[in-house]
């Protein structure tokens with residue numbers, strides 16, 4: 001497929017031109033964090049922040065923090081009771097520039113859930129699916145791993161192209177952009193880009209190889225689904241790992257694969273919206289039942305659910321190849337480790353579950 | 363259900379029945395006549411009822427599929443949404459997403475003796491099953507209902523229950539928690555009343571719905587009476603939002619109560635992770 005080159009100087013202009021067709025998100029500095037910000041085609045061009053891995057994941061592109069699913073109008077003009085429901089029209093197609101490969105792989109975890117496959121329900125969430133179908137994801141090769149990165153334990157890598165439409169690799173003076181899909185090729189069709197020269201393609205391939213070589217070798221976590229199932233009733237194990245947890249929800253909020261949500265209404269007068277908003281299984285109210293009972297009242301039970309969902313329940317529901325563990329619902333981005341105020345480390349929990357499981361009846 | 367699983371169908375409240383001081387039944391009809399006619403559901407299935415502005419909550423469908431004129435939900439006033447629902451009047455509009463979830467496998471229960479054990483609002487999912495079985499009376503063996511509540515006034519569906527008690531082909535036992543003057547029925551908690559009744563497990567199934575505390579002790583009593591796990595059915599209540607297996611809220615391990623349940627056999631529950 002097409003391979004193009006864009007100079008660093010032209011990059012902001014290209015993003016602005018894309019913003020005429022797409023709702024473009026690109027990494028930008030916000031204090032000490034890097035977050036995905038909309039590119040405003042009217043504002044002066046700005047360089048996206050590419051030197052630092054974004055603090056948050058890119059999931060908001062396809063799964064907004066809060067979105068109106070429906071609008072409602074309750075009373076008829078004559079004051080009689082009425083109810084008119086309207087579905088929110090589809091938003092503009094979205095383009096994310098410069099997301100790390102783990103973020104693109106994160107959407108692979110959303111896909112089957114929102115398409116209703118792998119569960120008894122088979123319900124489709126077209127709000128997500130429509131966005132997903134139209135979205136263009138321009139993944140950027142990760143130059144060097146952070147100490148918290150472990151994408152290669154879970155099938156990813158710094159230059160993984162899974163789930164992406166374009167792979168961007170930084171060179172000294174600009175970026176090589178390689179189309180991976182038809183959608184990707186179409187956005188590369190711009191006068192601001194020129195075909196990548198052979199030396200540029202070689203340099204990009206070398207840079208990717210260097211990134212991959214910089215990754216420490218992966219830890220083998222095959223069998224994690226079973227090991228965590230075996231640990232489910234080990235209260236001490238979960239109490240130990242959750243002892244410092246503050247139930248702040250930072251981990252689930254920043255995670256590219258956490259997809260849980262809440263539904264709520266907002267009303268003014270007799271009209272309003274039904275909102276879908278991010279929610280977190282690490283918060284005690286998540287499973288609080290009205291009668292007062294809460295199956296996950298203890299933070300140990302909540303941490304157990306978060307880790308087991310990603311490395312055990314989800315893989316069991318979404319098998320990959322026969323004989324292999326299912327699809328792990330974690331892309332190894334390390335954000336939950338990096339941003340946890342009390343150093344809860346998902347890698348340690350999984351490897352310890354495996355370690356002790358190996359000593360058992362295996 | 364329409365193409366958008368989050369989009370409720372607009373329905374009108376036909377009738378509001380005050381069952382007890384804190385339980386009201388709402389009979390609804392979908393405004394879209396074709397959709398109402400096409401409505402298919404089974405005993406044990408649930409629905410999401412919306413009072414827009416207040417929100418949405420999950421309830422068992424408490425009417426049987428054979429009563430086609432309406433869809434009924436019986437609502438215990440418990441919190442924000444349920445309190446708002448209790449203000450509904452005939453003619454008011456609500457949103458309905460139904461049916462959701464699995465149902466009681468009444469075909470597997472054919473030819474067997476049926477023991478229904480309900481507590482409080484737990485009668486809501488049992489009512490359509492019982493009415494279905496009464497409509498198909500010859501398919502089932504002995505049918506017994508044990509129903510308990512705090513006090514006589516807290517027993518829902520009493521008008522109907524009196525009719526059932528007058529029938530010869532169904533045995534009904536009522537119990538209340540504490541003695542009151544002139545109460546002709548049992549006194550004591552549901553599990554104790556069950557122990558006293560001591561139904562035989564031979565060719566029988568027991569179906570129990572009610573508050574978690576009651577279910578726990580009913581299960582113990584059934585075990586004591588030598589009911590096998592496969593002979594016991596119950597419904598689970600988890601906090602739900604989407605009802606369609608997406609929002610991630612109602613799981614027990616890799617099972618989602620909203621789509622894999624709410625009906626489970628005790629044998630299934632024993633095989634599931636222990637997080638009730």
Ligand SMILES: Cc1cc2nc3c(=O)[nH]c(=O)nc-3n(C[C@H](O)[C@H](O)[C@H](O)COP(=O)(O)OP(=O)(O)OC[C@H]3O[C@@H](n4cnc5c(N)ncnc54)[C@H](O)[C@@H]3O)c2cc1C
Pocket residue numbers: 285287288289290291408418419420421422423436437438439440441442443444445483486487598599600601602624
């Ligand atoms: C399958 C199933 C079947 C059911 N069938 C029936 C039935 O037939 N009849 C019946 O009466 N009930 C039934 N229930 C129970 C019913 O769904 C609950 O009683 C109902 O949802 C209570 O809603 P509420 O808004 O009135 O309660 P609330 O307590 O106001 O709210 C519900 C929950 O929201 C939480 N909450 C409150 N405020 C907040 C906040 N600010 N942020 C986050 N969380 C908050 C509460 O902790 C509570 O757990 C069923 C439940 C299930 C799952």
Ligand code: SF4
Pocket residue numbers: 244245246247248249250251252282336339340341342343344
């Ligand atoms: S970020 Fe850390 S402290 Fe906060 S909820 Fe997650 S595990 Fe607990």
Ligand code: SF4
Pocket residue numbers: 251254255256257258310329330331332333334335336337346
């Ligand atoms: S669980 Fe942690 S490491 Fe895994 S994808 Fe989520 S934030 Fe990243």
Ligand code: FES
Pocket residue numbers: 601602603604605606607608609610611612613618619620621
């Ligand atoms: S209620 Fe949303 S997954 Fe069950």
